Amino acid sequence: MPKECPVALIGQKFMGRAHSNAYLKAARFFDLPLEPVMHTVAGRDAAELQAFARRWGWANWTTRWPDIAALDAVRLVDIGTPNHVHAEHAIAMLEAGKHVACEKPLAGTLADARSMRDAAAKAKKCRTFVWYNYRRCPAVALAHQLVRQGRLGRIYHVRARYLQDWGGPGTPLLWRFQKKYAGSGAHGDLNAHIVDMARFITGEEITEVCGAVAETFIQERALPDVGPTGQIAAGTKGSRRKGKSDVDDCVLFLTRFKGGAVGSFEATRLATGNQNANSIEVNGEQGSLKFNFEDMNLLWHYDVGTDRAVQGWTRIMCTSAGNHPYAGNWWPDAHVLGYEHGFVNMAADMMRALGGEKPVVPLPDFADAFETQRVLEAALISARQRCAVKLSQVR
Numbered sequence: 001m002p003k004e005c006p007v008a009l010i011g012q013k014f015m016g017r018a019h020s021n022a023y024l025k026a027a028r029f030f031d032l033p034l035e036p037v038m039h040t041v042a043g044r045d046a047a048e049l050q051a052f053a054r055r056w057g058w059a060n061w062t063t064r065w066p067d068i069a070a071l072d073a074v075r076l077v078d079i080g081t082p083n084h085v086h087a088e089h090a091i092a093m094l095e096a097g098k099h100v101a102c103e104k105p106l107a108g109t110l111a112d113a114r115s116m117r118d119a120a121a122k123a124k125k126c127r128t129f130v131w132y133n134y135r136r137c138p139a140v141a142l143a144h145q146l147v148r149q150g151r152l153g154r155i156y157h158v159r160a161r162y163l164q165d166w167g168g169p170g171t172p173l174l175w176r177f178q179k180k181y182a183g184s185g186a187h188g189d190l191n192a193h194i195v196d197m198a199r200f201i202t203g204e205e206i207t208e209v210c211g212a213v214a215e216t217f218i219q220e221r222a223l224p225d226v227g228p229t230g231q232i233a234a235g236t237k238g239s240r241r242k243g244k245s246d247v248d249d250c251v252l253f254l255t256r257f258k259g260g261a262v263g264s265f266e267a268t269r270l271a272t273g274n275q276n277a278n279s280i281e282v283n284g285e286q287g288s289l290k291f292n293f294e295d296m297n298l299l300w301h302y303d304v305g306t307d308r309a310v311q312g313w314t315r316i317m318c319t320s321a322g323n324h325p326y327a328g329n330w331w332p333d334a335h336v337l338g339y340e341h342g343f344v345n346m347a348a349d350m351m352r353a354l355g356g357e358k359p360v361v362p363l364p365d366f367a368d369a370f371e372t373q374r375v376l377e378a379a380l381i382s383a384r385q386r387c388a389v390k391l392s393q394v395r
Helices: 014-029 046-056 065-070 083-095 110-122 138-148 186-202 339-354 366-385
Strands: 003-010 034-042 060-062 076-079 099-102 128-130 155-163 206-215 220-226 237-244 250-257 262-268 277-284 287-292 298-303 313-317
Touching: 003 014, 003 065, 014 034, 014 046, 014 339, 034 046, 034 065, 034 339, 046 060, 060 065, 065 083, 076 083, 083 099, 083 110, 099 366, 110 366, 128 339, 128 366, 138 186, 138 277, 138 287, 138 298, 155 186, 155 250, 186 206, 186 250, 186 262, 186 277, 186 366, 206 366, 250 366
Parallel strands: 003 034, 003 076, 034 060, 076 099, 099 128, 155 262
Antiparallel strands: 155 277, 206 250, 220 237, 250 262, 277 287, 287 298, 298 313
């Protein structure tokens, strides 16, 4: 029998549901050295929180998140709150000797992210994790492995886009549209994912943002009368009163990588007709890879070493046990996975890491996620000042 790892969760909205489901399922589908046990969930609304705890299987609940620091039984604290309070929550739990998992982006500001990285470095006995869950899609994990095997050779180009369309003029002024809570808009929410994916797949760091553009198309939004019902914006209703949206609706930027490759990144919540088009293409001397989350079980591979007469893109269904990361823990070949499975795969890898085993593919910690935050900051500086920004200038 595996040992238990009591977990506490701070925040119970959209990400709280995704993380709770992951802790429920991880030990059922994976043989783990530690089994996550759902000890305590913290949130602000007592009535809503009690119902959430009962539905998702949390043994205890509290409206006082600092009390979690004093719970000796809890080993891992998971932070699923808005970006502006990540630092406060994470640093308090690290100082209490807890392992910490945090939603992305690491923080709303570079200063907060830096303080979290530094606190993690001081808490030498504590492990940190950041929920860049797309790393745990079998297709993305396979792309990472193929690049490590040298299948693409020298990398030339990275093209990444994260396109959504839920942030139109009818969407009220949720916290994600307010800088004081989110730090940025589509940039921190979506570009964070594709910057992490690019760094993860290529194994190369971005050294310069060569240029960027940021735009806020919808500058006023209705103040919400009814908040989202467990999802990003579903069920939200606005009042007649309006408030200022002071974050970006879209950010596009160009980069250089340490190995000489160039990259392009684009994130928006106003790409009409694109619901969750998180995609990346990596072109190398010996081949290329393509991934789009809207077909998340597929990875496309082009190999220049094949006979020219039949050369073309190979469609890989990444569901084969023993051949594709995580696939063997789920269903028979081609019985496809969905959004929630990336979170379950990550919860399993966190339990492996805390239990002294290696994760299937590398887990991002606070220091790793800080490097992504530096790129995000450089892009915002570039857009604001209309200039190139070297990452060496963003510390």
